[in-house]
Amino acid sequence: MSDGLLAGWTTSRFAAEGFDHQVYWRGEGPGVLVVHEIPGLTPLVARFANDVVEAGFRVAMPNLFGTPGKQPKGLYTLRSFGHVCVSKEFTTFALRQTSPVVGWLRALGKQLHAECGGQGIGALGMCFSGGFALGLMLDATTIAPVLSQPSMPFPLGRERAADLNLSPADLAVVKARAEAGCDVLGLRFDQDKATGTRFDTLSKLLGDRFISVELPSTKRTDHSVLTEQRDEQSVQRVLEFFRQRLDV
Numbered sequence: 001m002s003d004g005l006l007a008g009w010t011t012s013r014f015a016a017e018g019f020d021h022q023v024y025w026r027g028e029g030p031g032v033l034v035v036h037e038i039p040g041l042t043p044l045v046a047r048f049a050n051d052v053v054e055a056g057f058r059v060a061m062p063n064l065f066g067t068p069g070k071q072p073k074g075l076y077t078l079r080s081f082g083h084v085c086v087s088k089e090f091t092t093f094a095l096r097q098t099s100p101v102v103g104w105l106r107a108l109g110k111q112l113h114a115e116c117g118g119q120g121i122g123a124l125g126m127c128f129s130g131g132f133a134l135g136l137m138l139d140a141t142t143i144a145p146v147l148s149q150p151s152m153p154f155p156l157g158r159e160r161a162a163d164l165n166l167s168p169a170d171l172a173v174v175k176a177r178a179e180a181g182c183d184v185l186g187l188r189f190d191q192d193k194a195t196g197t198r199f200d201t202l203s204k205l206l207g208d209r210f211i212s213v214e215l216p217s218t219k220r221t222d223h224s225v226l227t228e229q230r231d232e233q234s235v236q237r238v239l240e241f242f243r244q245r246l247d248v
Contacts, residue, residue: 009061022063023060029057035133091153130147137173146185147184148186185211190216
């Protein structure tokens, strides 16, 4: 990791649900699980995670694939995209299915909460992992879910563009959690085709409990709200959401 962006982080392996990944840990306070985007744990993902730490949280940041610290360029990004497409951990094209990796993330979230205590944890996914924060809502300990530019399943066709990457049974749990008072924060650029019509789906499913932040796109490539095309106001909005929900 260039420029020491992971200085002060510790690492460990975490195995559960048939999967085993490296996890980066840092900070003190209520727990927040930060899941990286394609192509991996880039310097700008680490920068955002450091912001969460400095805001007063204990962050767990899994490395699901890729090389930590590598810039998101060229063949590296394409290879990471290919990995996501073929890995058994992710349902990148299937409709109404929960990605198997969500089970592993839920186990990690439970460990994070057991370690940090408090009322519960925050969870943030971005891009291909955006919808994973919804999956973590299957556990009552996830009380501050954030979806940044959720992009799976890849929006090929109208149905996939609207799909939330969860099974019907899991969606029912998410809906019940929202009806019981759990807010969900979502962020996207308004012309980002990768997010499809998922924000419409979320609004219909969750009603007023879905807090939608849609930023005006300034160019066709705008996608990564918190990293590559970082919007500072949105970063602060996420941190404030965590503070409010996790009582910091």
